[in-house]
Amino acid sequence: MIHSFTKFKEKLMNYFFLLVATTSISILAMITLFLFKEGLPIFEKVGIKAFIFGNYWYPTADPAHFGIFPLIIGSVSVTLISALISIPLGVMTAIYLSEIASSRLREIVKPVVELLASLPSVVIGFFGMVIVAPFLQDHFNIATGLNMFNAAIMLAFMSIPTICTISEDALYSVPASLKEASLALGATSFETIVKVTLPAALSGISTAIILGLSRAIGETMVVLMVAGGAAMVPGSIFDPVRPLPGSIAAEMAEAPYRGDHYYALFAIGIVLFIFTFCFNIIADYLSNKYRQTGDATL
Amino acid sequence: MKASHMTQTPKITAHNLNFYYGKVKALDSISIDFNLNQVTALIGPSGCGKSTFLRCLNRMNDLITGIRVEGEIKIDDQDIYAPAVDVVNLRRRIGMVFQKPNPFPKTIFENVAYGLKVNGVTDKNLIAERVEKSIRQAALWEEVKERLHDSALGLSGGQQQRLCIARALAVEPEVLLMDEPCSALDPIATQKIEELIHTLKETYTIIIVTHNMQQAARTSDVTAFFYMGKLIEAGETDTIFTKPAKRRTEEYITGRFG
Ligand SMILES: Nc1ncnc2c1ncn2[C@@H]1O[C@H](COP(=O)(O)OP(=O)(O)OP(=O)(O)O)[C@@H](O)[C@H]1O
Numbered sequence A: 001m002i003h004s005f006t007k008f009k010e011k012l013m014n015y016f017f018l019l020v021a022t023t024s025i026s027i028l029a030m031i032t033l034f035l036f037k038e039g040l041p042i043f044e045k046v047g048i049k050a051f052i053f054g055n056y057w058y059p060t061a062d063p064a065h066f067g068i069f070p071l072i073i074g075s076v077s078v079t080l081i082s083a084l085i086s087i088p089l090g091v092m093t094a095i096y097l098s099e100i101a102s103s104r105l106r107e108i109v110k111p112v113v114e115l116l117a118s119l120p121s122v123v124i125g126f127f128g129m130v131i132v133a134p135f136l137q138d139h140f141n142i143a144t145g146l147n148m149f150n151a152a153i154m155l156a157f158m159s160i161p162t163i164c165t166i167s168e169d170a171l172y173s174v175p176a177s178l179k180e181a182s183l184a185l186g187a188t189s190f191e192t193i194v195k196v197t198l199p200a201a202l203s204g205i206s207t208a209i210i211l212g213l214s215r216a217i218g219e220t221m222v223v224l225m226v227a228g229g230a231a232m233v234p235g236s237i238f239d240p241v242r243p244l245p246g247s248i249a250a251e252m253a254e255a256p257y258r259g260d261h262y263y264a265l266f267a268i269g270i271v272l273f274i275f276t277f278c279f280n281i282i283a284d285y286l287s288n289k290y291r292q293t294g295d296a297t298l
Numbered sequence B: 001m002k003a004s005h006m007t008q009t010p011k012i013t014a015h016n017l018n019f020y021y022g023k024v025k026a027l028d029s030i031s032i033d034f035n036l037n038q039v040t041a042l043i044g045p046s047g048c049g050k051s052t053f054l055r056c057l058n059r060m061n062d063l064i065t066g067i068r069v070e071g072e073i074k075i076d077d078q079d080i081y082a083p084a085v086d087v088v089n090l091r092r093r094i095g096m097v098f099q100k101p102n103p104f105p106k107t108i109f110e111n112v113a114y115g116l117k118v119n120g121v122t123d124k125n126l127i128a129e130r131v132e133k134s135i136r137q138a139a140l141w142e143e144v145k146e147r148l149h150d151s152a153l154g155l156s157g158g159q160q161q162r163l164c165i166a167r168a169l170a171v172e173p174e175v176l177l178m179d180e181p182c183s184a185l186d187p188i189a190t191q192k193i194e195e196l197i198h199t200l201k202e203t204y205t206i207i208i209v210t211h212n213m214q215q216a217a218r219t220s221d222v223t224a225f226f227y228m229g230k231l232i233e234a235g236e237t238d239t240i241f242t243k244p245a246k247r248r249t250e251e252y253i254t255g256r257f258g
């Protein structure tokens, strides 16, 4: 009697967790379905190729143009420039923390860097607007400080904490015995870092970079605030751009429900989803690929 | 077979060496000389400080936080713990084979070539030549010659151990520190390594840690017995194994403890 009651309770628990798990997963699946359902109709009006590679984004003009190429270029170039800033800074900070800094300093600095990751993006965007934009305007003699470069810097500061902390974990977990082997052969600590520690931590570092960049490419608030918002293919890094997430956020409110503009914005969402999805797949692949297999059988 | 040309030039001298991991004293006033062209075996029960001592000789312990060294170690009459010493250069002259095999996650070839490259050798032919020679010396060539460009992590434990020996030999150091180099090897490979040690003695000063009494007896000219951080006794291997001065040494060698 008692025994079967315990069994019953256990079964009940199992079903409860199953229910919770299926609920959250099915809601996520529904959102994805919804995204495709609301986005795909635009392709009845505009071909996929014209949508992706079209040079003109005039959703409210008559006739309307739904070419998101400038937006894609905006996203990609902002992300690339921010990568050029965040990868070296993030990885080098990680190297400093794990290989050079004293353990006391490391214990102070690492939580601070992690804390940076929790800065709300609206704060970063605000900083870009009121501090960085005027600075750029004054010192580079340009029309507006709200531009691609500003957005790239701000996004870089959003990815650096991710890149730095995950890379640091990867570097720190490289076995001391490998470093010892290198030093014992007469390598300097610098050679050891470059030729042994970094390559051994490569998988973790690549994962860190991809995760950091995927944070930058999906970021909406910052680019909305500081990228300038011009839907054109930029000619210089000081031109304003309109990345994909910023376009959706800026135009959602004014797009008539179930109109072409509305469908087009959801289609942008699909493109963005595919971008970040690929980033995550790559991150997953990289973190599995370089994982060491078969340690010494000792 | 042994001690045929025993010169009495000390290559390394340790004098009153104390070593601490934090507050724990791991070595207690060790004084010993290692002569040029001689093989010295360090023996003693597990945890007695053999590895710690060996790692003092190439300052490998410097990497551990909270350690402290007192006393003096001289190599060619130069105090290696003096502030002016270039540690990188010191380690170039003193090769080490670690207790646990630690191949780089690189190819077999790259593992052995690594030391040459960081020491500034750029001549590809010379590197290839030295790599082959060292792998042959470490009795590994026949097993890996077809797969030099495969990852070293695919080797068995014993093969990795010999690879690490080859890697240390490639840079041709003056002193070779070997921490249980044969612990994972079969009798044939062990015999080859012992023969290698015998040949290398012509040019090198070798210090080998071993738990195998026969190996100590076969390969070394001098044997040093460590016990609980102290050097109990050191002397010619023949003497240590036939009539040791201390009772503990005799007990250990004959297998009555440890
Ligand atoms: N990194 C370390 N930190 C603190 N204590 C250590 C460290 N390495 C070794 N010890 C301690 O120092 C003592 C000597 O260790 P060591 O490794 O030198 O012994 P060993 O003679 O080489 O033993 P084995 O034959 O098992 O290899 C041991 O008590 C060990 O616990």
Ligand SMILES: [Mg+2]
Binding pocket: B050, B051, B052, B099, B179
């Ligand atoms: Mg040991």
